[in-house]
Amino acid sequence: MAHAAPRTRGAIERGGTTDLFSGKVHRAAVVALPVVLGLVYGYWAAANRRYGGPITGWNFLFGFLTGLVFAVVLMALLTLAPKLRRELHAAVWAAFCGIAVGFLFSQSGGSVLRATALGLVVTAGVFAAMFYRFYTQEDAQGHRLR
Secondary structure, rough: OOOOOOOOOOHHHOOOOOOOOOHHHHHHHHHHHHHHHHHHHHHHHHHHHHHOOOOOHHHHHHHHHHHHHHHHHHHHHHHHHHHHOHHHHHHHHHHHHHHHHHHHHHHHHHHHHHHHHHHHHHHHHHHHHHHHHHHOEEEOOOOOOO
């Protein structure tokens, strides 16, 4: 039979979860995560745009600039969006995700209407998920529960 590991009185009174990483690691992740995701997104957009052909200088530049814009917008979103009310917070994340998916689809040669429709479907789904998440994580006055 399994038993819970014993904890000290201080650990019991503090409650919460154990943070495995230091504050320095968390601060580095705020920059590193958007940069890595921007590189992946830029490579993906460039690969969609070249249709399996050779990599050219213009294709590389397009992928780099796309990734740079994605990373900068994501950093701004991670910084500014938590200060918004839950409805606007969810709408901003939904718009970001919908635009990102629609843009990737448009680079693969699909029509503008199909890219728009896909972007709107993704936006609606992300808005529903994010609104639910933020709604369940705030009290009646809009303060985040921590």
